[in-house]
Amino acid sequence: MIEFLSGNEAIARGAFEAGVRVATAYPGTPSTEILENIAKYDGIQAQWSPNEKVALEVAIGASLAGARALVAMKHVGLNVAADPLMTISYVGPKGGLVVISADDPGMHSSQNEQDNRYYAKFAGVPMLEPSDSQEAKDFVRSAFEISSEFATPVLVRMTTRVCHSKGVVRLGETCNSPSMGYEKDVRKNVMVPAHARLRHLALEERRKRLEEYAERSPLNRTQMGDLSLGIITSGVAYQYSKEVFPDASFLKLGLTNPIPKGIIQRFAEKVARILVIEELEPFLEEQIRALGIEVVGKERIPRVGELSPDTIRSAILSSVAYSENPSSSLPARPPVLCPGCPHRGVFYVLRKLKFTVTGDIGCYTLAALPPLNAMDTCICMGASIGAALGMEKALGPEISGKTVAVIGDSTFIHSGITGLIDAVYNRSNITIIILDNNTTAMTGHQDHPGTGRTLKGEPTVSLDLEALARAVGLRSVRIVDPYDLDATEKAIREEVLKDRPSVIIARHPCVLLTKERYPTPKVDTEVCTGCKLCLRLGCPAISISEGKAEVDPFLCNGCGICAQVCRVHAMISGRT
Amino acid sequence: MLCSQSTRDDLETTDVLIAGVGGQGILLASEILARVCLRAGYDVKKSEVHGMAQRGGSVTSHVRFGKKIYSPLIEKGRAEILLAFEKLEALRWIYFLRSGGTVIVNDHRIDPITVSSGSATYPDDIIERLRERTADVNLVDGIGIAIRAGDLRTVNVVLLGFLSEFLPINADLWRGVIGETVPQKTVDMNLGAFEKGRELVCLTKRSCP
Ligand code: SF4
Numbered sequence: 001m002i003e004f005l006s007g008n009e010a011i012a013r014g015a016f017e018a019g020v021r022v023a024t025a026y027p028g029t030p031s032t033e034i035l036e037n038i039a040k041y042d043g044i045q046a047q048w049s050p051n052e053k054v055a056l057e058v059a060i061g062a063s064l065a066g067a068r069a070l071v072a073m074k075h076v077g078l079n080v081a082a083d084p085l086m087t088i089s090y091v092g093p094k095g096g097l098v099v100i101s102a103d104d105p106g107m108h109s110s111q112n113e114q115d116n117r118y119y120a121k122f123a124g125v126p127m128l129e130p131s132d133s134q135e136a137k138d139f140v141r142s143a144f145e146i147s148s149e150f151a152t153p154v155l156v157r158m159t160t161r162v163c164h165s166k167g168v169v170r171l172g173e174t175c176n177s178p179s180m181g182y183e184k185d186v187r188k189n190v191m192v193p194a195h196a197r198l199r200h201l202a203l204e205e206r207r208k209r210l211e212e213y214a215e216r217s218p219l220n221r222t223q224m225g226d227l228s229l230g231i232i233t234s235g236v237a238y239q240y241s242k243e244v245f246p247d248a249s250f251l252k253l254g255l256t257n258p259i260p261k262g263i264i265q266r267f268a269e270k271v272a273r274i275l276v277i278e279e280l281e282p283f284l285e286e287q288i289r290a291l292g293i294e295v296v297g298k299e300r301i302p303r304v305g306e307l308s309p310d311t312i313r314s315a316i317l318s319s320v321a322y323s324e325n326p327s328s329s330l331p332a333r334p335p336v337l338c339p340g341c342p343h344r345g346v347f348y349v350l351r352k353l354k355f356t357v358t359g360d361i362g363c364y365t366l367a368a369l370p371p372l373n374a375m376d377t378c379i380c381m382g383a384s385i386g387a388a389l390g391m392e393k394a395l396g397p398e399i400s401g402k403t404v405a406v407i408g409d410s411t412f413i414h415s416g417i418t419g420l421i422d423a424v425y426n427r428s429n430i431t432i433i434i435l436d437n438n439t440t441a442m443t444g445h446q447d448h449p450g451t452g453r454t455l456k457g458e459p460t461v462s463l464d465l466e467a468l469a470r471a472v473g474l475r476s477v478r479i480v481d482p483y484d485l486d487a488t489e490k491a492i493r494e495e496v497l498k499d500r501p502s503v504i505i506a507r508h509p510c511v512l513l514t515k516e517r518y519p520t521p522k523v524d525t526e527v528c529t530g531c532k533l534c535l536r537l538g539c540p541a542i543s544i545s546e547g548k549a550e551v552d553p554f555l556c557n558g559c560g561i562c563a564q565v566c567r568v569h570a571m572i573s574g575r576t
Numbered sequence: 577m578l579c580s581q582s583t584r585d586d587l588e589t590t591d592v593l594i595a596g597v598g599g600q601g602i603l604l605a606s607e608i609l610a611r612v613c614l615r616a617g618y619d620v621k622k623s624e625v626h627g628m629a630q631r632g633g634s635v636t637s638h639v640r641f642g643k644k645i646y647s648p649l650i651e652k653g654r655a656e657i658l659l660a661f662e663k664l665e666a667l668r669w670i671y672f673l674r675s676g677g678t679v680i681v682n683d684h685r686i687d688p689i690t691v692s693s694g695s696a697t698y699p700d701d702i703i704e705r706l707r708e709r710t711a712d713v714n715l716v717d718g719i720g721i722a723i724r725a726g727d728l729r730t731v732n733v734v735l736l737g738f739l740s741e742f743l744p745i746n747a748d749l750w751r752g753v754i755g756e757t758v759p760q761k762t763v764d765m766n767l768g769a770f771e772k773g774r775e776l777v778c779l780t781k782r783s784c785p
């Protein structure tokens with residue numbers, strides 16, 4: 001049977017075929033659809049965890065209990081999960097354990113483009129790099145076989161273009177992998193120094209066996225063609241290279257940690273010149289050079305951004321069919337907050353008050369762009385709170401009167417809670433606004449511990465943000481509806497002046513999820529002065545036509561914020 | 577009745593770039609096209625980006641089909657057809673088209689926030705600039721036809737109907753895939769929209785045999 005699957009759908013199918021019992025993740029582009037698709041298989045326990053570290057720990061527990069477990073995350077998620085990864089590599093799973101890292105070269109939806117292949121080296125775990133959907137499926141199965149045979153976690157490194165490209169996939173049978181059951185083994189599973197020293201030796205011995213395996217693994221393929229050019233490549237870069245150099249000789253590495261030194265050496269002897277084509281860092285290149293083999297790599301192939309057939313063609317052949325890009329002179333079309341997005345009002349107020357805003361990761365990061373221009377920092381998940389606290393420590397308590405940290409509900413649960421505890425513990429006065437839209441919106445509206453539903457759609461306890469804030473010691477916790485601009489402004493003005501930390505929960509569900517709609521506001525063109533104040537909201541439904549504000553009824557959800565902003569009351573809200 | 581089939585040479589691979597604005601239904605359109613190609617017996621790859629790009633931003637989907645497809649991405653200057661759901665997006669992505677390729681552009685303007693907020697101007701010479709790249713520019717009143725077909729939301733199927741006349745694939749395969757992909761209640765309406773898109777090619781564009 002064949003199907004037309006994205007790389008992420010193929011990973012899910014591979015998990016099913018490999019007999020995975022437990023699968024976990026925190027949503028993150030480009031990895032999100034992996035768990036959404038795994039959740040469709042009844043036999044797999046699939047769940048969202050609050051963050052990637054917990055997700056990996058749950059998968060570790062499952063694998064120590066003898067089941068095959070898979071955990072998926074975006075590249076920066078593996079930074080969060082790095083702590084358990086480094087040590088489970090010592091312990092080794094009992095059932096198979098596969099970690100999917102979905103990297104985002106080109107940063108389509110990420111704050112950096114780190115190359116996670118280094119994690120495989122760092123943690124001493126084998127790594128597989130699929131180049132298309134078929135391999136994504138097949139490699140998951142291979143990854144579990146390697147994991148079981150060598151008692152090691154295995155990293156499968158995906159990239160955006162493998163995750164989100166679709167291709168033809170030939171399906172396989174599912175294998176039955178019953179749980180082997182839990183067995184107590186303190187010397188292997190309890191990593192105190194005395195045990196860990198022994199396990200580190202075991203890891204080194206495993207590394208040697210994996211190096212031997214790399215030489216015979218079917219995941220590494222040599223295709224001899226024109227001997228004047230040999231290309232060593234991995235991942236989607238293989239597909240691009242085949243497009244540009246259809247006749248060259250190829251060494252396509254599917255297993256990229258450890259690299260197969262013998263195979264590489266033999267390949268190098270046969271071809272006149274070697275090109276190493278890989279996305280981002282010279283991960284393979286440096287290791288191949290260390291073998292004493294001369295190659296052309298990053299001096300020609302860009303190290304920044306994602307590759308494409310074009311970039312490879314122009315880097316190597318400098319004869320591009322048509323490279324002129326006229327679009328740079330055109331009006332940009334950046335993504336924007338949806339019409340009626342509940343975040344908009346909060347940022348409009350913050351901008352109006354000219355506050356310093358330490359921001360975080362979610363749809364609301366778009367408020368950093370014009371015309372809202374209402375964010376000063378965005379580093380990583382949860383960083384808003386620590387950053388505001390640090391500014392206060394550096395600049396003195398006065399700045400907390402005009403500084404706020406802004407963080408979404410899902411991001412807060414992911415890694416804002418510890419920052420909040422820090423703010424209370426260290427006697428800060430900062431104000432934290434939790435934008436509670438009751439979903440993980442940016443990645444496509446996934447549930448989280450605050451929504452009262454699991455990944456499988458079952459009802460569950462929903463985390464109470466107010467009670468949590470009070471429990472860690474906050475005395476000022478208040479809730480506002482960000483559709484009410486006056487109430488939002490009043491709450492912010494009052495809370496920032498208090499001599500203690502405050503939490504304001506700006507609560508309104510995401511409109512893309514609820515499809516909430518009210519009548520479109522009417523513009524009284526007699527009254528409208530064309531002052532363009534409402535344009536500062538950055539609502540895509542509002543424009544100026546013949547000097548007067550105009551609202552597009554197809555786009556507008558009728559939230560009524562623009563009517564509240566208008567000083568001359570030219571906009572009449574349809575909301576009562 | 578593939579009246580335009582003769583305009584294609586026998587390329588091993590055909591590249592179609594679909595461009596538009598997040599929320600316009602580009603991903604559904606490219607999914608239908610890819611499945612039609614698959615059913616016609618081609619190897620197919622399709623690539624698009626999810627996440628941040630979908631919040632009203634500029635969105636593209638690359639569809640490539642042929643005997644054997646490696647790269648999921650189209651190379652600049654090599655697309656056979658650019659199907660744009662919005663005029664400014666047609667111009668933004670025109671450099672992907674091979675010279676002399678075909679542009680199908682929905683006669684629809686959506687102001688980006690940079691324009692509606694007054695910091696940039698929407699170009700008024702888009703069609704002329706598209707013509708600098710190729711003579712084969714087809715402006716389609718997709719919305720008008722969709723409304724006549726019964727619903728504004730069939731506009732992507734109208735455009736697919738128009739596109740189908742430029743590809744060497746039997747229309748019945750299209751009808752089959754559309755029937756399976758769109759919501760059950762809207763099948764007849766969408767099939768009607770597809771035919772209206774097809775007819776338009778013969779009516780306005782070329783002389784059919
Ligand atoms: S998806 Fe929801 S949270 Fe995100 S911009 Fe749209 S309305 Fe706002």
Ligand code: SF4
Nearest residue numbers: 340539556559560562
């Ligand atoms: S009511 Fe105003 S701010 Fe709200 S969606 Fe409509 S135009 Fe935008």
